[in-house]
Amino acid sequence: AQTVTQSQPEMSVQEAETVTLSCTYDTSENNYYLFWYKQPPSRQMILVIRQEAYKQQNATENRFSVNFQKAAKSFSLKISDSQLGDTAMYFCAFEGGSEKLVFGKGTKLTVNP
Amino acid sequence: EAGVAQSPRYKIIEKRQSVAFWCNPISGHATLYWYQQILGQGPKLLIQFQNNGVVDDSQLPKDRFSAERLKGVDSTLKIQPAKLEDSAVYLCASSTREGLGSHNEQFFGPGTRLTVL
Numbered sequence: 178a179q180t181v182t183q184s185q186p187e188m189s190v191q192e193a194e195t196v197t198l199s200c201t202y203d204t205s206e207n208n209y210y211l212f213w214y215k216q217p218p219s220r221q222m223i224l225v226i227r228q229e230a231y232k233q234q235n236a237t238e239n240r241f242s243v244n245f246q247k248a249a250k251s252f253s254l255k256i257s258d259s260q261l262g263d264t265a266m267y268f269c270a271f272e273g274g275s276e277k278l279v280f281g282k283g284t285k286l287t288v289n290p
Numbered sequence: 291e292a293g294v295a296q297s298p299r300y301k302i303i304e305k306r307q308s309v310a311f312w313c314n315p316i317s318g319h320a321t322l323y324w325y326q327q328i329l330g331q332g333p334k335l336l337i338q339f340q341n342n343g344v345v346d347d348s349q350l351p352k353d354r355f356s357a358e359r360l361k362g363v364d365s366t367l368k369i370q371p372a373k374l375e376d377s378a379v380y381l382c383a384s385s386t387r388e389g390l391g392s393h394n395e396q397f398f399g400p401g402t403r404l405t406v407l
Contacts, residue, residue: 220379222333222398268332277346278396280332
């Protein structure tokens with residue numbers, strides 16, 4: 178069974194600075210998807226960024242980018258120019274051949290003014 | 291485009307009582323998911339529907355949980371009887387996934403927070 182590990186329960190960053198959230202996963206599959214979701218206090222899960230495992234190029238969405246290391250099974254999220262609205266829980270998730278999303282336990286990110 | 295709707299937003303019940311949650315997916319989305327999110331954890335898939343058929347319910351505690359998706363649109367998730375450990379946020383999501391091997395983004399609703407006393 179796939180597992181997703183987020184080793185940082187909480188992190189904080191100053192507004193306008195850069196922060197990196199870590200995620201590792203375990204799988205024997207070769208083709209899969211990895212995701213970062215944001216969950217603000219409103220509880221609505223919002224997709225931040227997606228990476229296909231067969232793509233070597235790291236995904237980027239505006240201020241959000243990933244560092245995907247397939248051999249190391251590592252998938253970190255970098256948030257540049259942090260904004261107050263980035264304050265939320267961030268979940269790393271894996272989807273393989275079973276097409277089920279498997280989530281990590283999350284990292285609570287606080288952006289300080 | 292309207293998002294995934296869920297109701298109620300909050301529910302407080304006593305243990306051994308019954309409760310039901312409702313989900314209306316995005317129009318045209320064939321696949322619907324129910325997740326359970328216990329405080330301090332990530333969401334866990336309970337059941338996945340493709341149209342009105344069940345694709346995966348391997349993690350649904352079938353002795354007390356049931357779900358249905360009539361006419362392939364709205365869905366209800368029921369707990370009967372509830373236990374203290376059922377206190378969680380129940381999230382509904384939908385996607386346009388057409389079949390195995392394809393991938394489409396899951397869109398989540400705002401969730402229902404259940405407290406069992």
